[in-house]
Amino acid sequence: MERFELLPMVSTMEPADLLLYYPDGDQENYWRSVRESPLYENERSEIRAEGNRLRGLPIPELTYSLFSIYTRKGSRLEYERVYFERRRILNTSVFLTLLEPEREEHLAALEDILWSICNEYTWCLPAHLGETNITETIDLFSAETGFALSEISCLLGERLPALLQYRIKENVNKRLFVPYLTCGPFHWETATHNWAAVCSGSIGAAALLMLKDSETLTDILLKVQGSMEYYLQGFGADGACLEGLGYWNYGFGYFVYYADLLRKRSLGEIDWFKREQVRSIAMFQQKCFLGGELVANFSDSQAVGSVQLGLSHYIAAAFPEVEAPPLSLRAAYSEDHCSRWAPAFRNLIWKNSTRAPVEWGSASNYLPDAQWLLSRHVSEAGAFGFAAKGGSNDEPHNHNDLGQFILLGEGTVYLSDLGSGEYKAGYFGAERYSHDCNGSQGHSVPIIDGQYQTAGPESYAVVLEAATSPEEDVLVLDLAQAYAYEGLQSLTRSFVWRTGVRPSLTLSDEFHFDEAPAALIERMVSFCPPVVEKGLVILKGPQAHGHGLSIVYDDHLLQPGISVHSFHDHFGVEKTWYAVDFQVRQPSKEARYVFEFQFMNNSK
Incomplete structure (x- = not known):
């Protein structure tokens, strides 16, 4: 799609609101059903268990000594454990705020972690940074963070203090939109693997949620369109993800999260799900499982797999050939050691609680x-x-x-x-x-x-x-x-x-x-x-x-x-x-x- 075709479409888009996520945009009714329905008992228990674990603990600091370990020793885990724990605090605080709106301590915890994340020197991981131009760098996790904060701001709206809303917008603009449009091209813009989908998809999603200026939003969506084309080039007609099931969940997941928001914001005029290749990629998950939770873990993949139930139910609804997974393979809330907001949220809102669980056969x-x-x-x-x-x-x-x-x-x-x-x-x-x-x-x-x-x-x-x-x-x-x-x-x-x-x-x-x-x-x-x-x-x-x-x-x-x-x-x-x-x-x-x-x- 060319700019002259996209700009009129963007100019007539309605502002992002809760209709993107809930039937009739009724957030209160949706979370009441999550709070009361036995169909969400496992999810509720897991979120509350994390809330109990985190209660009373201070927000861990991302210190210089942690930040510099990668440069000094080549080790990533020390910094990343703290970084991802902070994201777990963020996700859990949001979910508890929505589940139990009457408890003000949840909102207070959310405000503190949002402020703290806005104060981070960089949203990138040290392993993805050089020694210069750090503030101009965008990696997987900075893009994910910007998407998460944009979505959380959309969901919580006026429940967040005006200063926090402003800080979120300021930080997402400074850390994502400005460098994306002025400091590239970044290596991942033409990657044929998960980086293209996660980075560009997260930026595109954040822009769809946050930007009101049609010209800027159009420029970002055009760049994202190019990167998504490169991402799809990494797949053959058979839909196989050569990086394995874990990276299918990751890269294709963020492709779907972005494509869903774009389809809704454009009222169906821009629909990546009409691509036959996307249909083939969507079928990859059901082919990877070899027995129970054991998967074909070629490449940098894990032998034991699980499914993002929200993503799985979404693509099963979009493509009749996709077989929804058995519930026994559902990834628990605490399973993602990176504590990514986008899949955790969609595991709830995209869950089809009326679908009868079926085991995969031969x-x-x-x-x-x-x-x-x-x-x-x-x-x-x-x-x-x-x-x-x-x-x-x-x-x-x-x-x-x-x-x-x-x-x-x-x-x-x-x-x-x-x-x-x-x-x-x-x-x-x-x-x-x-x-x-x-x-x-x-x-x-x-x-x-x-x-x-x-x-x-x-x-x-x-x-x-x-x-x-x-x-x-x-x-x-x-x-x-x-x-x-x-x-x-x-x-x-x-x-x-x-x-x-x-x-x-x-x-x-x-x-x-x-x-x-x-x-x-x-x-x-x-x-x-x-x-x-x-x-x-x-x-x-x-x-x-x-x-x-x-x-x-x-x-x-x-x-x-x-x-x-x-x-x-x-x-x-x-x-x-x-x-x-x-x-x-x-x-x-x-x-x-x-x-x-x-x-x-x-x-x-």
């Missing part, structure tokens, strides 16, 4: 642009899941993981993806692939003569076959380009996933070399302790259930060995993982190695 999906095969199989024996990927080693939040696979059953992940490590200085820099969670050494892929997979666009998989059916899923990949090993002619990795009461997986790797390599290892990665037997490796599940996974191999060709490793996960917690290395006894120019994975149940 489903297999192949996503051709991402080259992901995802299968969830539910039988009388339980829920089982399998996922494998091709792609390239030049993806957002990239891991060197071509040919990586995940295998789970009855609540246990046996062949794992380590997922996201702790974000520290260097994690996104030159040392990235020295971290086990990012380099191929921490994935279930071959190691050729001591060499791991390489990073970059020249390292990619070629799909030779991909098929799904109710009985069997197949994925065959050529992985030769993943390695810089000069003598490797071809490497074909084949997966055959057979469903049934207790599914099974067959993995085969076929190598062709110019000359036999000095060493060749087939590595399998697991958080489960392995036990080696002749011709068999057993990955033990929870002892109380007697479950496990057996890996059957040719003992004449392969010698298994176990090594123990550790890494720090996204939250800084040290995690132990096991490498099961099947050492080829006598490497040759041409060879094929086959592994059979079978689920065990010794509880009877």
Whole structure:
């Protein structure tokens, strides 16, 4: 859309008000229903529990010593824990103010935290800042904060003192609108991942809520439109988010929050939801879950997933093909360690309390642009899941993981993806692939003569076959380009996933070399302790259930060995993982190695 088309539309927009959020704009009636209805009992309890935890505690300060830790030590967690706790205080104070309007202490707490956030030196995180032009920088969290304050001001209106309303407007203008229009372009404006959607979407949403000047609002919406186009370029027609489910929730969530406000403010004239690509992206979530709360956590993602219920219900209402998730997967109020306002608020106002909860059943999906095969199989024996990927080693939040696979059953992940490590200085820099969670050494892929997979666009998989059916899923990949090993002619990795009461997986790797390599290892990665037997490796599940996974191999060709490793996960917690290395006894120019994975149940 061109400026001359957009400006007349913006000029006739009605002012932002409570009609954007509630039926008939009746905020009081909506929050009465939240306060009284048993359908919101869990949400009420969680919010009040946070209120009880925070009651009487001072607002934690963002001191210089905390701010400078990242520069001095490269560690992010110390500052960010305090920063996000302040956002938790903000969110909880707003919700309690709306839930219990008669209690003046909630409003007083809200006024204090709003004032304190307006006093912050920067709304950005230190990890996203340089040493200069700090006040001109916009990152994910400064944009989110501006959106949050704009929305809270709209919701609370005259209940907030005039000075606080003024300070919010002043700060959002100074920290977001002015730098966005005068200090760019910012790197995220043309990003094809979550940064484009979160930063531009938050700024656009804040502008829709706060700005009355049609010229300025038009200029901002035009810039946001460009960034959203770039964001959508990061998806193929299959709708896959290469950054994983967590970043789908994040990036696509903020895309939807903005698109919803824009559609309402423009009375439906500007509607991103009419895009077929948006429909495909909306369907990604239901494909990612492999069994219960366990997900395909390729890239910087977590193995255990949850859903933003408000977002999920919104897109299920918008697109009939989207399956609303079971309520058991609902993210609790306190689950988001970043304490983001926008999803927390919409988990309430977009919740469809009349929708009957339905469990997700069996489903297999192949996503051709991402080259992901995802299968969830539910039988009388339980829920089982399998996922494998091709792609390239030049993806957002990239891991060197071509040919990586995940295998789970009855609540246990046996062949794992380590997922996201702790974000520290260097994690996104030159040392990235020295971290086990990012380099191929921490994935279930071959190691050729001591060499791991390489990073970059020249390292990619070629799909030779991909098929799904109710009985069997197949994925065959050529992985030769993943390695810089000069003598490797071809490497074909084949997966055959057979469903049934207790599914099974067959993995085969076929190598062709110019000359036999000095060493060749087939590595399998697991958080489960392995036990080696002749011709068999057993990955033990929870002892109380007697479950496990057996890996059957040719003992004449392969010698298994176990090594123990550790890494720090996204939250800084040290995690132990096991490498099961099947050492080829006598490497040759041409060879094929086959592994059979079978689920065990010794509880009877």
